[in-house]
Amino acid sequence: MSASASSVFSSAAGPVGPRERWALRLLQAALFLLPALLLSTPWGLGPFALLALLAFALKPSAFARGWREVGRETRWLLAMALLAAAVVLFSKFHFDVRWREADNRLRLLTAPFFAVLVYAWRPSRRWLWLGALAGLAGAFALALYQVGTGTERALGWTANAIVFADALIALIVLAVFARPPGELLWTALACALGVGAVVLSGSRGVWPALAIVLLVALVVSGGRARKLSWAVLAALILMMAASHWIAPLAQQIRLTELVSDMDRVKRGGDHESSLGARMTLLELAGDSFAEHPLAGVGVGRFETVVMATPQCAPPAPRIGFCKLGHSHNDAFEWAATMGLPGLLAILAIYLVPLALFARLLPAQTHGRARSSALGGLVLVLVYIACGLTQSMFAHQLIASFYAVAVGVLYGFALLERESGPQ
Template sequence: MNNSLLNRTPSKQAITAILMFLFPFLSLVTPFGVGLCSFLFLIAGVFVLRDGNSALRRHWPSLRWVILPFLLNFLFVLGCYLLRDHALGAVEKPVRMLLAVSALALVLAAKPDRKALWWGVIGGAAGALLLVGYQRVFLDMDRPGGLLNAITFGDIALSLALLALAATVDVRAHRQVVWPALGAVAGLVASIMTGTRGGWLGLALAALVFVAYGHVLRSWRSRVMVVSSFALVVATYFIPATGVQERVHQGVAEATVWFDGGSAFSNVGTRLELWKAAATMIEEAPLLGRGEADYLQALKEMVAAGQLDPVVLTLPHFHNESLQALVTGGVVGFAIWAGMMLAPFMFFAHALRERKASAQEFALALAGILLVTGYVGFGLTEVIFWSIKGSLFYALMVFLLMGLYLNAKESHLQGH
């Protein structure tokens, strides 16, 4: 309808911008933020269905290979549900991740101001720091995690920090760089406060990204900000009050005990015990895996046979994203999961190689590649896709950044 609120361009842009702001802003400070925003993106996308479909078709050659793994993920899990008698709830995550494409279509159709997302990221990181800071200082919680578990909270907080770092590339006025800089610091400190160690691996991969694509940091202020952020993380190791040094030494000690044949009753020991079990299960069902119900039963049988420590039955998954995919879906499931990582990575990596791209394009592409590499790093010691929030945050942010990048590229080409 021509008189529809969303079909009037200013309102369409404003509503989309508000949703883009609320998504990262509410992601960690509310229990419903990510899920609510995913539904709102979907509903808003219905009102611009014609324009959204037209935009998707226009950009389809560059979008199809990114959307395809999300579609295959849904179809594969649906097939497993039908053939393996899984609970219907198993289909929820893949279908909602696929429907996150609605955010991409909405952004392409409405062409909102990308700064709304940046401000949402900055605000979300600041809110995350206030929340876990309160829990750590006033409630004396050793591993604060806001309204989530400490690991998922810390990983998403670190993702917000990396996105804020990318936003420094998109700042024209020198004085304004302080806001994304503060967002980056807030997200980093919030992640450190949770005590999660898996985030450090994501940060290490992010450092490699900056080494490989350092040319996108055209401003010396951006370079200083990036170096300072990583220096801050390194410095926390030498400050006993942060607990980082203790966590590092604890991890090394727990791994040593397990390799020496000792108890697996520790965070690292339990993970290593689970990974040993995963290797056996992958060998037994390499092509299509065995599904969640079957692998839990297999774990119980291995414990009963004395092959595994009973501690493995206290955790719901294998604490490694790729092993989880291989055990539950075999080589096929792993290929689909890898596609959801690799396809966005290639999309954003190709964008970063564009020599004549604008600062806005560089910032959005850098944000995308940092998000993907961060999630790959998190997945080395955690199954962040296990939770709805972790899954939807990734899918929505990937598609939002893709849409904003394509808008910026289109605007840049039209400006010439």
């Protein structure tokens, strides 16, 4: 057994036993499966949650000891989750909304649990990195198969191309910033596959998030890692430029469509396009917030605002537009559906973890460019960027992954503050 594991369980109670060893193995397997199965299988986060809970059940006293040691460090994370839960539950009961609409947002309550679990058991972060590599490779293979067999845009197992692309960027963050020393080649290859899967998804809103990952990597990395970041950035610029002459590539990344949509909106106020529909949704969300500033229209009930528009009235409703159930923007979604409390809650959901990771970052003395605190900070920035064009917490997969990943990375960041990467 590793020295780190022995340090966890060495106590007056006696030597390390088989239950402790099995618990650590289960948690490390869970960390591998967390990103590995997220997009390339229909099971999502299920296997991770099952193994993590089994690890907890095998030695709950270790978790209790970890809580006593760093429970105070997680109080702001817990306060953020409780604030969001209070706002969501009030909206759910006030408007008699289905539980499934509140469920995605309530999963934030798991973030402090996973932070303490990682801190208490001290697993190796390498398992998280390996899982991210496997997850990116699997997602690319599945995306290639789907597009090759006639699917217009790769979806993975998410049934939503935008969600698929958002989750891919989150996996790239784990691959880049959970990387052990000397593992640059495999990381670069996996990230290239991830970018390829993003292209196959046809999602445009994730490119600013990918730019954030590259820019941070350029700023904090040195040596070969920085050179590689420049090479990747150059390759992406060349790909964008080539899309103007290579028709299949232009069609897949939908840049030509974006330019066309912008022209249509500018010339005639045409809101029938994808871009126009999003602008209409933001206008509807803003109007809803102005009309219901205190409580909104109810969590998960933005579709009622959409269905009340003239575009969705008989005899000729806009079929595609009327199926949109959220505003495609985090701040507008939470404000429109839960009013001012909702707006404050979504700000806390992003800004509190951002501040916690930023506070821990100067304490990283080993491999700062690959630290968990930096990875957590970039993950939050990526979610903020993706949240400009998507309602991130309207989808179970990426909402759950945010809660779990923030908790796991915060637990690792607390460990690294004490003794460096595990």
